[in-house]
Amino acid sequence: MFQVAPRSTVYDVVVIGSGAGGGTATKVLADLGVNVALLEAGPMIDPAKDFKEHMWPYQVPHRGIGDGGLGYFGPTPWDFGYFTTTSGGWQLPGEPYTVAPGDKWEWFRSRVVGGRTNHFGRIALRFADYDFAPYSRDGLGTDWPITYDELAPYYDKAESFIGVTGSQEGIRSAPDGIFQACPPPRVHEILVQRAAKKLNIPCIPSRLAVITKPTNGRPACHYCAQCGRGCVSASNYSSSQVQIFPAMETGRVKLFTNAMARELITDDSGRVTAVSYVDKITRAENQIRCRSVVVACGACESARLLLNSKSSRYPTGIANGSGHVGRNLTDSVGYSLGAHIPALDGLPRHNSDGMGGMHVYIPWWLWDAKNKEFPRGYHVEIGGGFHMPGIGSFNGICSRHEGYGQDLKAAIYDQYGANVSFAGRGEQIPNPHTFCEIDPDVVDRFGIPVLRFHFRWTDDELKQARHMHETFQAILETMGGTVTRPKPNFLGGEGISMGGEIIHELGTIRMGKDPSASVLNKYCQAHEVKNLFVADAAPFVSNPDKNPTLTIIALAWRTAEYLAQEMRQGNV
Amino acid sequence: MSETSRRDLLRAIALSVTAGGLNLEAAQHVHRLVAQARTASGYEPKALTQHEYKTLERLADLIVPADEHGPGAASAGVCEFIDLLASQNPQLLAIYTGGTAWLDSAMRRRAATDFVSAKPEQQTALLDLIAYRKNKSAELGPGIQFFDWARKMVVDAYYTSPEGIKAIGYLGNTAVAKFEVPQEAIDYAIKRSPV
Secondary structure (H helix, E strand, O other), rough: OOOOOOOOEEEEEEEEEEHHHHHHHHHHHHHOOOOOEEOOOOOOOHHHHHHHOOOHHHHHHOOOOOOOHHHHOOOOOOOHHHOOOOOOEEOOOOOOEEEEOOOOOOOOOEOOOOOHHHOOOOOOOOOHHHHHOHHHHHHOOOOOOOHHHHHHHHHHHHHHHHHEEEEOOEEOOOOOOEEEEEOOOOHEEEEEEHHHHOOOOOOOEEEEEEEEOEEEOOOOOOOOOOHHHHHOOOOOOOHHHHHHHHHOOEEEEEOOOOEEEEEEEEOOOOOOOEEEEEEEEOOOOEEEEEEEEEEOOHHHHHHHOOOOOOOOOOOOOOOOOOOOOOOOOOOOEEEEEHHHOOHHOOOOOOOOOOOOOOEEOOOOOOOOOOOOOOOOOEEEEEOOOOOOOOOOOOOOHHHHHOHHHHHHHHHHHHOOOOOOEEEEEEOOOOOOOOOOEEEEEOOOOOOOEEEEEEEOOOOOHHHHHHHHHHHHHHHHOOOOOOOOOOOHHHHHOOOOOOOOOOOEEEEOEEOOOOOOOEEEEOOOEEOOOOOOOEOOOOOOOOOOOOOOOOHHHHHHHHHHHHHHHHOOOOOO | OOOOHHHHHHHHHHHHHOOOOOOOOHHHHHHHHHHHHOOOOOOOOOOOHHHHHHHHHHHHHHOOEEEEEEEEEEEEEEEHHHHHHHHOOOHHHHHHHHHHHHHHHHHHHHOOOOOOOOOHHHHHHHHHHHHHHHHOOOHHHHHHHHHHHHHHHHHHHOOOOOHHHHHOOOOOOOOOOOOOOHHHHHHHHHOOOOO
C-alpha cells in the first residue's frame, strides 16, 4: 500500500495531478530513470470494480435514473449519467469556487487517479501549424514560443504510444499523424459525409485515442461504444491505465492518493524544495521534499496552487512576477443542434456501436477563407446511431408523437436511431475580462483559498456559434431533416455554451518568450523558478479548434524529457 | 462472426481483463431471476395499493401494448420499476396515487365505474383525451400532466428491460473483432435519402 514518505526522502520530481499531463510526465520521467512522487487529490481507480462497462440498464433496479427516480426531478450525483465512469463533478462537496457577480462559469474538476482522462471523449487532434502563430496571422491573441515543427516529434510519440485512429488527408487545419485504421462510418455518418460533400465541407475518419490493433500489450477495441464508462481492456487512452499503472511497475513511482496540494515550499534561493499537502482522509498536513516539481493539476487548479504559494520572495504567488498567472483563461466555444432524419426511419437493425464516439468528423474547412465574419474556426462532432436504450432515450419521440398504444410503439420502433446531431467546438481568443484569481474571502474545507472566476464571450465567439448553427442546419436540411429548434439570438448571448462547460479551460499559466508577459519558457519551465514546470493545458498560449488532450500529452512529454535532461546535466 | 469465434473472443477479453466488466453470465443470471420473479404470479407492490397497481398495469399495457416485436409493458416489469421508485420517493408516489385516482374519478363521471373495470373502448376514449397536449382544459389538465409522466416512465422502463431492448432491436453491447456496417442498411438509407 501507499505510505507516507519519511521526511528525509527527497524525490527527484514531485508530479502534482494524474491526468493527461501528470500521467504523461510520470511515465516519461519514470522511463528515463527518474524517481517520481505522484500526488493525486482523489482516490485510486480500480477499473475492474469501478467501471460499469457492458452493464445493461436493467442490471440496476433504478435503471440509471437514481433511487426514487432522482433524475426525473433534478440533477443526479452523476454528471454524465449513472453508467459513466468515476471522474469528478461540476460541484465537489466542501471545495467551492466563486464567480464574479454577473458572470457565468462552470468548472468540472476531477478527483481520481487518471483525472478527466477516465471519461473524456478520446478525441485526439493535432493543432495546425498556423495555430502556433495566431497573432502573426490575424493580429489577435499571442504567438506560441514554439512552432508546430518543434512539437511534431512529440505528437508522433504521443500518437504512437497511446494509439490514435485516423487517415492521411493532407488538410492543413488537421495535420496528418501516425494513425491506426479507423473503423468504417456508420449509416448516418455516410449520409452526413454525402451531405457535407455536396456543401463542400470535408468529413474525414475520426481521430480518437482508441486502438484498433493490439498496442503495447493493450488489446484492440472490441467496439462496444462505451468508452465513457471506462474501458476494462484499456483499449482507449486514459492516463490511469495507459501511463500511470505501467509507470508504477518500474518501481520508480510512488503514488500518493487523496493528497490535496496546499502550496509549493521554496528556499532562500527561490527554488521549490517541497510540496505541502493535506491528506484528505485524515486531514493531516504533510510535506514531500523534491529536487523539482511538475504542476499538472488542470489549468485552473494549477494556477490556484501557484497563486496560493506566496512568500516574501513571491508576494503575488510563485513564478508570478509577470502577473499572468490566472490570466488568459479560455474555454472552447460550444453549440449543438440535431434533427430527426426521415431517411433513417425503419433502418434495418444492426449493431452500430463501434468506438465510443463518432467514426467521422468535420475538421475546420475555412482556414483560408477571406472576409469571414469572425476570426478562427471550429470542428464538428457527429452523433447518431442505434445506442443502447437508456432512461430518456425516447423522450423526444414521445414528446413529438404524443398518443399511446400501437401507434406510439410503432413510431418509437421506426424512429429509433434516426436522429443526427452535431456539436461544434471552436476557438475562443483570450480577452482581459476572462481570468481566475484567488477569492480573498473564501477557503475550502482544508483552508485553502479558492478561485474566483471572471468570464466573458466576445462577439467573435458569438458569431462563431451562429455560424455553427447555420452550418448544422444546412447539413441537416441537405440530409432531409427539419430543424425544429428556433435559431437562438446568438449576439444576445443565447445558444452558446457557458464558459467552462466544454471542459477545455486552459491558458492560465502561459508560456512565452517574454518573461514580462508569460510565466513559462518554451519548455514550460517557470521563467523565475528553474525547478518549477507545468504540464497540463495551463501553458497553452491559445485554444485552437482542436480538443486539448493530445497537445497536453505532446507538450508534457517534451517537458518531461527536457526536465530529465536538465537534471542529468545538473542544471535543475 | 460464428458463435465459436465470438465465444473465443469474449473469453480472450475476459482473460485479458481482470474480473468484472464483460460479465455476460452474470447479466444472463439477473435476466433469469427477473423473469422468474414475474412468472411467480403477483408482485407485491411496495408503495401502491393493489387497486392502484392494477390500474397502473392496465394503463401501462395501453401505453405499450404487446405486438410482434415484444410483450406489453406490464409483463416486462414496468410497473414494478415505477412502484419501486415510488416507494423511495413520496413526491413520485403522489404523482401515481393522485394520477390513478384521477383516472378513476374521470371514468366514474363518464361510465360510472373505475378505470380498471371500464370497457377497453371506454379506457381508450379517456386516453384519447389526455394523451395530447392540445386537449388541455381545466377538467383534463391534471390527467394530461399525469399521462405525460406515465408515458415517459412506462416507455423508459419498457425499453430498458430485456424485453424492450429486444423489441426495439438493439443488437449491440457485445464484443466484436471487427466493426462492419451491413451493406443492406447503407443501401436502405441512401435509397431514401435526398443526398
